[in-house]
Amino acid sequence: MKYYMAPMEGLTGYIYRNAYQKYFHDIDRYFTPFITNKKLDFKVKKDIDPEHNQGMEVVPQILTNQPDDFISIVNQLKQYGYDEVNLNLGCPSGTVVAKNRGAGFLAVPDELDSFLDKIFNACDCKISIKTRVGKDSPDEWENLLAIYEKYPLSELIVHPRIQKDFYKYTPRMETYQYAAEHSRHSLCFNGDIHSVGAYGRLRQTFPETEKVMLGRGILQDPGLVGELRMVEAQFAAKDTGTPVGNKKCNVVDKQTLRAFHDDICDGYKGVMSGDRNTLFKMKELWCYMSRSFTNPEKYLKKIKKTERLAEYYVIVDTLFREQEWS
Numbered sequence: 543m544k545y546y547m548a549p550m551e552g553l554t555g556y557i558y559r560n561a562y563q564k565y566f567h568d569i570d571r572y573f574t575p576f577i578t579n580k581k582l583d584f585k586v587k588k589d590i591d592p593e594h595n596q597g598m599e600v601v602p603q604i605l606t607n608q609p610d611d612f613i614s615i616v617n618q619l620k621q622y623g624y625d626e627v628n629l630n631l632g633c634p635s636g637t638v639v640a641k642n643r644g645a646g647f648l649a650v651p652d653e654l655d656s657f658l659d660k661i662f663n664a665c666d667c668k669i670s671i672k673t674r675v676g677k678d679s680p681d682e683w684e685n686l687l688a689i690y691e692k693y694p695l696s697e698l699i700v701h702p703r704i705q706k707d708f709y710k711y712t713p714r715m716e717t718y719q720y721a722a723e724h725s726r727h728s729l730c731f732n733g734d735i736h737s738v739g740a741y742g743r744l745r746q747t748f749p750e751t752e753k754v755m756l757g758r759g760i761l762q763d764p765g766l767v768g769e770l771r772m773v774e775a776q777f778a779a780k781d782t783g784t785p786v787g788n789k790k791c792n793v794v795d796k797q798t799l800r801a802f803h804d805d806i807c808d809g810y811k812g813v814m815s816g817d818r819n820t821l822f823k824m825k826e827l828w829c830y831m832s833r834s835f836t837n838p839e840k841y842l843k844k845i846k847k848t849e850r851l852a853e854y855y856v857i858v859d860t861l862f863r864e865q866e867w868s
C-alpha cells in the first residue's frame with residue numbers, strides 16, 4: 543500500500559510537509575496545494591523549491607482550464623526538476639467553479655477532453671489527475687471516466703464526491719467501484735479515511751486498493767498513517783488477507799507531537815511577519831489537530847481568540863499538560 547498526503551491549500555505547504563517528514567516520515571508522496579498563476583509567484587516558488595522539499599517525493603498540483611497556462615506552469619516546474627504534475631479537477635469552491643475550473647471543469651466535458659488532448663500532446667512529463675466524480679450528479683462519472691481513459695495518466699486519484707457535496711455526506715462508493723471495474727489507470731482512493739476503522743472498511747470492500755490519499759485524517763492525527771502501516775503489516779504477517787482492524791493503536795506520543803507542533807510554529811514564525819499571521823496558520827491547523835485531544839473545546843476556543851504568540855504558547859502548554867492525546 544502506498545500512502546499519499548493530500549494537497550490542502552493553506553495547510554500542507556512545505557513547512558507542514560517538512561515537519562511531518564521529520565517526525566513521521568511515512569508518506570510515499572506529497573502533493574502541493576494547487577498552483578493557479580501562469581507565472582509562478584514567490585509563494586509557489588518557495589513551496590516547490592527542491593531545497594524546501596528534501597528527502598520527499600513531491601508532486602506539484604495545477605489548477606487551470608487553460609492549456610497554455612498549464613503548459614507554461616509545467617515548463618517552469620521542469621526547471622526545478624519536476625517530471626510529474628497533478629491536475630486539480632476537484633476543487634469545489636464557488637469562485638473556482640464559477641470559472642469552470644477545478645470541479646467546475648467537470649461540467650463541460652467536451653472542453654475538458656480538448657484541454658486534456660492539448661496538454662498530453664504538448665507535455666513530456668507525467669500527468670496525473672485528482673478528480674471528483676461529477677459536478678451536479680454522479681451520473682456524470684461514466685462519461686468523465688471514459689474521457690480519462692483516452693489519456694495516459696500516470697495515476698487517477700478519485701475523491702468520490704460531486705462538487706455540490708463539498709465535504710459533506712459520505713463518499714459515493716459506488717462511483718469508486720465503477721472506476722475500479724472499468725478503469726485501466728492506476729487508481730488512488732481519497733476521501734474520509736480519518737480512522738483505522740474507515741481504512742479497514744475500504745480495504746475490506748476494495749482489497750485490490752494499492753494507494754490511498756489522506757488529508758484531514760493526517761491533520762487531525764499525524765500518527766494515523768503509522769497506524770495504518772501497522773495494520774497492514776499485522777495482516778501481512780498473519781497472511782489473513784484483507785485488514786479489517788479498527789482498533790486504535792497510538793504510535794504517537796505527546797512529546798513527539800509537541801516537537802512536531804513547535805517545528806511548524808517556528809517555521810511559520812520564520813517566514814511570516816507578526817504574531818497574527820503565524821497565529822492565523824496555527825489556528826487553522828488546530829481546527830483539525832485539537833480533535834485528537836481529550837476535551838479540546840475550551841482550549842480551541844482560547845487558541846482561536848488569542849492574537850499574541852506568548853499567550854498562544856501558554857494555552858498550548860496547558861492543553862498538552864492537562865489533556866491526553868486520544
Ligand SMILES: Cc1cc2nc3c(=O)[nH]c(=O)nc-3n(C[C@H](O)[C@H](O)[C@H](O)COP(=O)(O)O)c2cc1C
Pocket residue numbers: 548549550551552553574575576603630632633672701709732733734735755756757758759
Ligand atoms: C482546507 C482544505 C484545502 C484543500 N486544498 C486542496 C488543494 O489545494 N488541492 C486539492 O486537490 N484538494 C484540496 N482539498 C481537498 C483534499 O485534498 C481532499 O481531497 C479532501 O479533504 C478529502 O480527503 P480527506 O477526507 O482525506 O481530507 C482541500 C481540502 C480542504 C478541507
